[in-house]
Amino acid sequence: MAEISHNLLEISLSPSVPASLRNIPTKYNIIVRLWTYGFHKLLESLRRASFTSPLALEHLQDFIYYAYTFYTGLLEEPTLNPFKSGWLEALGDLARYRIAVAAMVNGGIGGQGGLTTQAVSEASKSNEDNGKSAEKKSSTDSVRSSSDLPAARIDDSPSPSIGIAAARLLDVEPEKERWRNIARDWYGAGLAEQPGTGKLHHHLGLLSREVEGEELRGIYHFVKR
Secondary structure (H helix, E strand, O other), X not given: OHHHHHHHXXXXXXXXXXXXXXXXXXXXXXXHHHHHHHHHHHHHHXXXXXXXXXXXXXXXXXXXXXXXXXXXXXXXXXXXXXXXXXXXXXXXXXXXHHHHHHHHHHOOHHHOOOOOHHHHHHHHHHHHHHXXXXXXXXXXXXXXXXXXXXXXXXXXXXXOOOOHHHHHOOOOOOHHHHHHHHHHHHHHHHHXXXXXXHHHHHHHHHHHHOOOOOHHHHHHHHHHO
């Protein structure tokens, strides 16, 4: 479906095609149909299945990357520039699907865990326990060999840690927030192409609604739609 639509767009926009045929993409709403039947329906099916199936989640991620590459390619083709706003919106929608995937992965769907606070805390506790065990073993070995000369060995004491508090201060952007910003950039680029497009403002409002402290920005975009 995607490749057929792509070829149809290229053929209808070719300079050698009569002007009367160049309105085919608009007349038959090819841009919207490409997204709806070529990508959106399958994306939604995989997303729903991913809540209970790790395999579906894996296929969802692969398909998102395929779609992302496909639409990026359309965006770079000069002959398809008249439909640039449609490609930008699709890329923004795909970035939002990546937000959903990041939430599933970090939530442990299919047995996969994320870099959550609990996981970091457990890792830190494990390192502390290992350090105490190593220190206790070293002390016991010292008592046992007090009458002997100490044997030369490589220092196997636990490596120093920056600590859990310092780790939390590291400026690492979570994947979910990274894709949220990417989606905003695509929708923003779409608004630059077609200012005042209500649908894009609606998408931006949804993105802002989910972030603490951005309620006013969300209201602004919902009003603008």
